[in-house]
Amino acid sequence: MTDTTRFPDPVYARTVLAPLFDHAQAHHAEDFHAIDQAHLLMLDETGILNPADATRIAQALIRVHQAQSGTHKVYDGSVEDYFFHIEASLRADLGADLAGRLHTARSRNDIDHTLFRMRLRYRLDGLLDQTHTLLNALLDAASRHRDTVIVAYTHGQPAQPTTYGHYLCAVIEVVLGDMARLRAARAQVDCSPMGAAAITTSGFAVDRHAVARDLGFAGVQLNSYGAIATVDYITATYSALQLLLLHLGRPVQDMQFWTAFEVGQLYVPNALVQVSSIMPQKRNPVPIEHLRHLASQGAGLAQMMLGIVHNTPFTDMNDSEGETQAAGYRAFDVAGRVLDLMTALVQAVRIDSARVANTMDRACITITELADTLVRQEGLSFRMAHEIAADVARAVVAVRGSLGTDGYVPFQAAFARVTGRDSALGQADFAKAVSAGGFIALRDRPGGPAPAALRSALDEYSMRAQQLLQAQEVDKHRLQSAREGRIARFDALARRR
Template sequence: MTDPRLSDTSVFPDPVYKETVLRPLFDSAKNHHVEAFRAIDRAHLVMLNETGILDADQAGKIAGALDSIDAEVDPTTLVYTGEVEDFFFLIERELKKRLGPDLAGRLHTARSRNDIDHTLFKLGLKARLDVLIDKALALHVALINAAEREKATLIVAYTHGQPAQPSTLGHYLSAVTEVLARDIERLFEAYRIVDLSPMGAAAITTSGFAIDRARVAELLGFAAPLQNSYSCIAGVDYITSTYGAMELMFLHLGRPIQDLQFWTSFEVGQIYVPNALVQISSIMPQKRNPVPIEHLRHLASQTFGRARAMLDVMHNTPFTDMNDSEGETQAMGYQAFDSAYRVLDLLAALVAQIKVDPAKVANNIRRSCITITELADSLVRREGLSFREGHEIAASVAKAVVAAGGDLQTDGYAPFLAAFEHSTGRKTTIDQTLFAELVSPEYFVSVRTRFGGPAPAPLDAAIAGYRDKAADFSARHSALVQRATDAAHTLKQRFEELKETA
């Protein structure tokens, strides 16, 4: 049988392959990774000069050529023709035009598209994580501010979709704040994993040249080089950690968003959304539609879904360098960041403006008898009853008040007297004035002074702790941004110095 390689006269690239694979990859690179390509070329060049692999004259001429490419080639206008395989080879071709093949080819000493690609993708994720963390921190502060503003504002807290107990909006928002803080910690941890440079791994096993991987990492703004060179090109945990953290964040944010949808319904109505965030029906002028909450819900779900899709793409892939984790997959993941930014911005704006409708809350508390738990507790403390006996008396009172459509504070005392005497065989020491106080929502909240409760003392302490955490987050994020800024300045300075030596 004839070896097919001997009779193969086809020429790369096949037209269909060109249109279905190479063109989309080229367009993705020019749209997302041009600046990272430039930074990697410059950092690698500086390192090659500093280690003596390239002399000053060689490095200076390459630097000048890279500069001229930037000035003369506008990536946004490029149309893929198939003359070169991808954006990397386009730059290499441009270098050869200016320097000749020998000198132009020296820039690629001790590196590969493998380590270049993963460095590109990490730089892309770092930049996006910077923005995501910044916006998450803004939401975190907005939640803290709203929690402090509404720390004494009564609401109905629900369990299983039913009115359960009175609390405060500040206490509820504090719970959301705590979950968000844990999600932000996961983003910082993802950033820490992304923040290790693959450059110098080359194809798989590093290089026989005396390169300085730590110097390239420093110039590119990474914390350090990723140690194992195989992991540099195979370990996609920087992708899964990033999108895993995003998936959890937007799963968690979707839950209070859903609560806001429920709480703004006409029947519940305990949250009021201001006119600036309400759309009026085109046919029903009486309808106030708080549609930003719906947009938050579906955008949070889209972000969750896009992040989950990134994890699905990584599932059961081989532990090696592979296209599954590269250009088009990275571009797909960037869509998760785009919707994430919108959710964080809109939710921060909404949280800053929502108010509680006190009349609705008072009416829902009255209709639902949700302070009755405190009556049972008070009977234990004041009358020496067991909790079960106190609970049975309280249940009898609530049943009678609800059946009569009454108000627990004003209409519950008579049923209470009867239930108490029937259960204990004696009269209560609680008079009507004290009874009304014990079953008031204000009293219910005020006595819950335990750690983590809604009473003023524990809630104030919690909010103070959240502000400390916010300050810590801000300092950590500022340090990351400053390191990137300093690295960019150093790289630019060293690159300009190289140009002067040509």
């Protein structure tokens, strides 16, 4: 059977090849040029290419890159993909024989996965920077609100008093864990596949470590099969990204709940409030709603990346390549919006202390400490003390009173009923036991809301944040140094006579 068709089929070109070409042109052109530089330097320094050829190729690469920069090439089907477009441009400049020598000891396989890792590394660095900005905002707010009392809720009901700083420290711990996971993902990404070629490395004496250093990688992906087949650098990245957004969505839910009129614990300033088109009284803190759905969108996009590579063969395949990488970058874009908006909210919102005090009174949320006090000072079992405290809370709630002013008489009656004797706890001692300040001050264990414990925790979190920042700066410095060194040596190669 004679096949008279010619590549590419128009539908295939429109639906697959053109989008892939545009994606590579938009996201990978600069990294592609960096790979060409690093690979050529290695071919020259190992003697795989003769010096004169290496210099001529370097000069042509500069011309081709300058011609491509700032332009948008419309895919016309004359080549298969962006790689062959660059190779065709080089061939038009140098001729087929000399231009083709640049591709010695490499493949589109190791080039593509190197491109993907370089772009993910850049994306992760940007996301880590934004996450660190949010972390700093949380640390600052927690420090400013060490003594700002709030109502802590469990199961949607008022539970105990704590401080806003204590609550934010819980969020800080989670963000620190998420940053550690992002850092771990970055370490998996930061391994160069170059030199793996198609599958099994090369018969040429390539220096994989030199190329990795010139591209700013921490090292090489050692196994050459894994370098072109593994997707763990993708799954590690998007798992960490998904968890970050999933975890941030939970305090966002609290913020939404706390701003409800019936709760009113959190005040959102006018700059972050929208109005109703029909109801003049409405203050709608819709940025929190946007945070919620954007976090869900980003987490969903990250989950999509895991689903795409699920049950794919352990080999080089398109499932993990251009289209998939482009889809994943959307998750980073959404995550960046979440981090920026949440940072702004954390810096702007404040606690409505009057509403907090009212809720504490109405809900008797300090009653746990009355039970604890009875155990310590009256020698009761906690279960017996709990029964007395429960009777007091029911009595105060029934009259819609305040625990501090209306609870002592019911307390005396409940104590006598349960124990058969009078309590030695006077009214002043009772009032202290059920005060929010007394409740918080007594909880001075590690991780508690008392001032000393909270200061110690904040010191610990600040130290961990600084360590993460220093590690990030080391990575950035390595990238910058590698780029500067590569460009300087490449320019010297191009000028060599």
